[in-house]
Amino acid sequence: MKNFQLVRALSTASAVGIMSKDTASMFIAGGTNLVDLMKKDVERPDKLIDINGLDLKGINRLKDKISIGALAKNSQVAEDKIIQEKHPLLALALAAGASQQIRHMATVGGNMLQRTRCPYFYNTDMPCNKRVAKSGCGAIGGYNRMHAIFGASESCIAVHPSDMCVALAALDATVCVEGPKGKREIRFGDFHRLPENNPEKDNTLESKELIVSVEIPDNAFSKNVHYLKVRDRSSYAFALVSVAVALDIKNNRINEARLALGGVAHKPWRLTEVEKFLKGKTTSEAIFRQAAAMAMQGAKGQGENNFKLKLAPNAITEALTIAASNNRL
Incomplete structure (x- = not known):
């Protein structure tokens, strides 16, 4: 693992500000995926911005929707009475993900940003267009038992690993983000992207943007x-x-x-x-x-x-x- 500097952000604005000044920085919360990637030398940030102190952990009932803070733990959301009553599909998906220990550490925002578990992506000795542009896709013609049957390209056939995100896509959620240009909202169905010719781009976040919450509109899917x-x-x-x-x-x-x-x-x-x-x-x-x-x-x-x-x-x-x-x- 490469040596790195750790700084703690005290507000969303300061987190975005630190990121804006250092393009080799990354946000870290639970770290359940990022730390693994750093150990494998897949990610090599110069600086980690610890955002665990930000006020983004709440689950709040609003007028016609529920807002879930990006730092809410997966286990917290799965066990929340409001979620279980209003959006049981999300609770079920979260309960199916990873292990109980990881669910206690992993955050909603981090879950959305986790990267593929394709073995070629994790192995720096193997070709992977997602990790190194134009190096090839080892999974095409190689070991691809876990890989995509929809939306693949000649550059990448990897799959997104999240369970939570499948439920949020079905529930028409909205991703709320904040960056140097201010706040904006992204339809959940538009947040993640297909590989096409740029498999290194997992999502449509702009540079230096931070996920602050996910909003789920009210619906009739409680039974x-x-x-x-x-x-x-x-x-x-x-x-x-x-x-x-x-x-x-x-x-x-x-x-x-x-x-x-x-x-x-x-x-x-x-x-x-x-x-x-x-x-x-x-x-x-x-x-x-x-x-x-x-x-x-x-x-x-x-x-x-x-x-x-x-x-x-x-x-x-x-x-x-x-x-x-x-x-x-």
């Missing part, structure tokens, strides 16, 4: 929800495929639907066309299987991950079935 995570072992494993489902059902008819996939693309993969198809439909296994088949349009395996082409639609069908049968109080 018929489910987060299904298919993985190699039952704990502390990243998703092969995950499915976030939220349904608003009245008399067995779907008024609204939200679906997103994880473990299949460089960003949470929102299924907007499937949502439109499900709206107004009566719940049934046949309808859910049609929806799952529709969701796979454009999917492409990379060789070792071809099994995801069958796993994903089966997972979607199962997640929809469970969500539709839920009777949450």
Whole structure:
């Protein structure tokens, strides 16, 4: 690990100000991903800006939405009564992520910014366009069992590892950020990006911007929800495929639907066309299987991950079935 300087920011403005003066700086909160990357020499900052002292830990009920501070811990959010009542899908997704110890350290903002777990990205002896531009993608034609079946490019087939982000994508969240140019809001679906020809860019944050909160609008998805995570072992494993489902059902008819996939693309993969198809439909296994088949349009395996082409639609069908049968109080 490269030697670095550690400074503590006392306010959001000071954190942004320090970052603006030193382009080789990075923000650090829980550090559950960044420290690993520094140990592997994937990230080599000259300075770390500790933001743990900022007042960004609250979970607040606003007029027509809930605001979650960027420094709120994953476990804090998952166990919060407001979240469990209003947005149980988010609580379920967070509970499925990592280990209990990591959830006690990891923050909402850090979860959003975590980087891919592609082994070629972590191994500095191997080619990776995300780590070193134009060095190649070792996963294409190499070990790619965990990799993308949607939205990949000739430059990168890595996947985003977060569970929390899959739920936030389905719930139409908004990311609130602050930077040298002031404050702005980013639709969650626009926050993460596909690799295209610039796989080193994981998201649409501008230089020196800091995530301050995530806002989730009120919705009717407090009952018929489910987060299904298919993985190699039952704990502390990243998703092969995950499915976030939220349904608003009245008399067995779907008024609204939200679906997103994880473990299949460089960003949470929102299924907007499937949502439109499900709206107004009566719940049934046949309808859910049609929806799952529709969701796979454009999917492409990379060789070792071809099994995801069958796993994903089966997972979607199962997640929809469970969500539709839920009777949450």
